Amino acid sequence: MATWKIDTAHSEIEFKVKHLMITNVTGHFATYDATVTAGNDDFSDAKISFEADVNSISTKNAQRDEHLKSPDFFDAANHPKITFTSTGVEKKDADTFVLNGDLTIRGVTKPVALNVEYSGITIDPYGQTKAGFELTGKINRKDFGLSWSATTEAGGLVVSDDVRLIAAVQIIKQA
Template sequence: MEATTKTTWNIDPTHSEIQFKIKHLVISTVTGHFRQFEGTVETEGDDFATAAIRFSADTASVDTNQAQRDEHLRSAEFFDAEKFPKLTFESTSIEKTGDDVYTITGDLTIKDITKSVVLKAEYGGSMTDFYGNYKSGFEVSGKINRKEFGLTWHAVTEAGGIVAGDEVKLALNVQIARPA
């Protein structure tokens, strides 16, 4: 029986984005990004159902397009970026659940709290770019409860409205490159 070759793909940060969405005042949604991140996907050959995924984002790179809010998110009340400079994800299982659809289960660590999360990944296809690099694209989505990860800051308006919701929607558009 022939051994399958392990392939390590690297996230292409130039063609990827790591985004989250959270309700503000329960009436609108604030979108944020992590600007600095890295990750690898190790597969047997090109079979993504065999993948082992490792990902990290620099918590100080959080960007919601509003400087004062970003500083608050970097503070000890949220990410505590000085003490916990990275959030990480490591897959524990991947299951192909449909044509080009995968369910990814893994351990997400924010601050010093690790919880199992389930993400949905939709394979967008593969192609060789202008420079001869073979790339694959995925749209990944999921939800977490921020309070389960120690992001417990809470405030209520004078009228009794909640300032920040507990549910955080994750939306990642990731392009990975296989070495030539």
């Protein structure tokens, strides 16, 4: 069984949500950690644990970021971490998987399925073994208690309920 740690210098954890139902706002977490354990070279038996620091959220707008940290959304003071723990991996083909797991946001845990594209393994110039993945998925923010809502004068939603999750992840095999 090999243990891998996320390479935060070469990974991105992002989300996208529709604003006014016409454009996407992209946000990311700057502080996070993940550990992967796997016995199989193709990661088909991987066990993954992940956590992100809610206070590291950034949407490139300080006022919006503070609102996201407030009780209207993530309630960072009471729920400072978002966590994911895998419950299983379904191999679709050599490079495509579905990663199932429990996502906890704001103290609410729900099962989620993430699509995973495996980019392969390589040795970097420093002799470290690294593997790469692209993960995508979608959640309904209201399922996790992020229920703040507002409507425009015309009756349209300010923020959609659906949130797309996107992660470009590089992991490093531990000695």
